Amino acid sequence: MANxxxxxxxxxxxxxxxxxxxxxxxxxLLYLLISAVxxxxxxxxxxxxxxARELFEFASNPLLGLMVGILATAxxxxxxxxxxxxxxxxxxxxxxxxAIPMVMGANVGTTITNTIVSLGHARQNDEFRRAFAAxxxxxxxxxxxxxxxxxxxxxxxxxxxxAAFIAQGLLSGDPMSLLGMNFIKxxxxxxxxxxxxxxxxxxxxxxGIALVALGIxxxxxxxxxxxxxxxxxxxGRAKRILHGAIGRGPVSGIVSGAxxxxxxxxxxxxTSLMVPLAGTGLFSLREIxxxxxxxxxxxxxxxxxxxxxxxxDNAVFALEIALVHLLYNTLAVAVIYGAPFLRNLPLKGxxxxxxxxxxxxxxxxxxxxxxxxxxxxxxxxxxx
Amino acid sequence: MAADxxxxxxxxxxxxxxxxxxxxxxxxxxxxxxxxxxxHQEIDxxxxxxxxxxxxxxxxxxxxxxxxxxxxxxx
Numbered sequence: 252m253a254n255x256x257x258x259x260x261x262x263x264x265x266x267x268x269x270x271x272x273x274x275x276x277x278x279x280l281l282y283l284l285i286s287a288v289x290x291x292x293x294x295x296x297x298x299x300x301x302x303a304r305e306l307f308e309f310a311s312n313p314l315l316g317l318m319v320g321i322l323a324t325a326x327x328x329x330x331x332x333x334x335x336x337x338x339x340x341x342x343x344x345x346x347x348x349x350a351i352p353m354v355m356g357a358n359v360g361t362t363i364t365n366t367i368v369s370l371g372h373a374r375q376n377d378e379f380r381r382a383f384a385a386x387x388x389x390x391x392x393x394x395x396x397x398x399x400x401x402x403x404x405x406x407x408x409x410x411x412x413x414a415a416f417i418a419q420g421l422l423s424g425d426p427m428s429l430l431g432m433n434f435i436k437x438x439x440x441x442x443x444x445x446x447x448x449x450x451x452x453x454x455x456x457x458x459g460i461a462l463v464a465l466g467i468x469x470x471x472x473x474x475x476x477x478x479x480x481x482x483x484x485x486x487g488r489a490k491r492i493l494h495g496a497i498g499r500g501p502v503s504g505i506v507s508g509a510x511x512x513x514x515x516x517x518x519x520x521x522t523s524l525m526v527p528l529a530g531t532g533l534f535s536l537r538e539i540x541x542x543x544x545x546x547x548x549x550x551x552x553x554x555x556x557x558x559x560x561x562x563x564d565n566a567v568f569a570l571e572i573a574l575v576h577l578l579y580n581t582l583a584v585a586v587i588y589g590a591p592f593l594r595n596l597p598l599k600g601x602x603x604x605x606x607x608x609x610x611x612x613x614x615x616x617x618x619x620x621x622x623x624x625x626x627x628x629x630x631x632x633x634x635x
Numbered sequence: 636m637a638a639d640x641x642x643x644x645x646x647x648x649x650x651x652x653x654x655x656x657x658x659x660x661x662x663x664x665x666x667x668x669x670x671x672x673x674x675h676q677e678i679d680x681x682x683x684x685x686x687x688x689x690x691x692x693x694x695x696x697x698x699x700x701x702x703x704x705x706x707x708x709x710x
Contacts, residue, residue, distance in 0.1 A: 328691075364691070371687070371694030373701035482685055493678045498671050523688035524681065533673050612702045 285560030286442035287469030294462025295343025303344030320356020330361035384605035385529030391597035396583035508545020518550035
């Protein structure tokens with residue numbers, strides 16, 4: 252009897268209730284996220300009419316698309332947010348080929364967060380050197396991935412072709428819904444309807460523009476809160492995953508990095524966590540490196556989730572761009588980490604830059620401003 | 636040392652090498668064990684690191700303070 256009472260008091264403890272509330276909030280925020288992607292898609296379709304391609308004509312130059320992706324992600328500091336917005340825009344008619352360089356740019360832009368975190372270690376030279384190298388190894392890897400895969404994609408369209416093949420295969424008999432999941436469209440319809448009611452006083456195309464802005468706001472809000480909540484809810488599991496990866500080699504590191512990122516829905520969080528761990532000197536750069544690569548793969552889950560909710564004629568393209576994101580990051584890890592001569596380039600680059608930055612700390616600031624803001628901004632301004 | 640070694644029999648030399656190699660393996664294992672134990676301890680502090688990563692303005696302030704200190708030079 253006493254045991255039963257104990258069990259009951261555990262089951263209905265305030266902590267248990269808080270946990271349940273957290274999980275309900277996570278589900279509600281996921282619902283809001285996938286609904287918001289549909290809102291962006293619907294708004295963009297309304298605003299652009301049939302002229303989505305013309306609206307993004309400036310980004311049909313892949314270099315500019317890449318810079319848009321870098322700059323937008325560096326400003327928002329969340330690649331999940333940017334890729335979810337891109338999925339929404341593709342659902343609204345943005346061509347996949349224009350969106351691909353933007354997704355690649357989002358990968359590069361997101362590395363600013365852990366680089367900023369590493370700057371906080373500047374008081375101790377050796378600690379800063381290790382922390383800055385742990386952060387910039389991600390930058391070097393992502394830039395190398397762009398250097399290899401963007402020209403390859405432009406020449407062959409390989410990522411798009413594979414993604415299109417998988418997306419079409421995943422779409423069931425009903426071409427309007429993923430895996431026949433019409434219920435998602437029904438479930439997300441209230442948010443879309445509410446959005447349309449809110450913007451209805453505006454004349455066209457401003458109603459569509461306002462709907463896009465509303466959708467972007469909702470994506471930003473839901474991913475921000477989701478990230479904060481998941482950090483609290485998932486910290487125990489993340490610890491267990493990281494504990495399990497110690498001493499098990501690079502593949503385990505990649506899988507763990509992906510796992511932790513899926514749990515917290517943010518590659519920035521995973522890669523930023525690696526910075527202080529490297530800064531202590533207990534974790535070597537070679538140990539940290541696979542975790543950051545896993546984060547690249549894990550972060551693609553958000554855009555995939557976002558693509559699930561998309562319905563209509565462009566559902567297949569929305570899924571296609573989400574799959575391109577997954578394929579790109581997975582193949583980049585397989586190719587670059589798989590080939591020893593490529594694998595060591597980010598390590599060497601990061602070590603070199605960290606040594607320079609530790610001696611001349613202002614160069615570290617110049618690097619952050621230059622790579623993430625000045626160069627992309629200048630290219631966009633000069634080309635415009 | 637070289638002269639001492641010349642007085643050691645071949646069998647003893649082989650035995651010493653085996654013992655040294657075994658000791659080296661044990662030392663390596665002990666070193667890895669200690670490093671991994673320290674890594675586990677650091678991961679146990681993940682909450683602290685997670686909280687720290689959220690304070691980006693604080694990181695920038697810390698950085699600028701360090702840069703200014705460097706520019707002023709050693710006192």
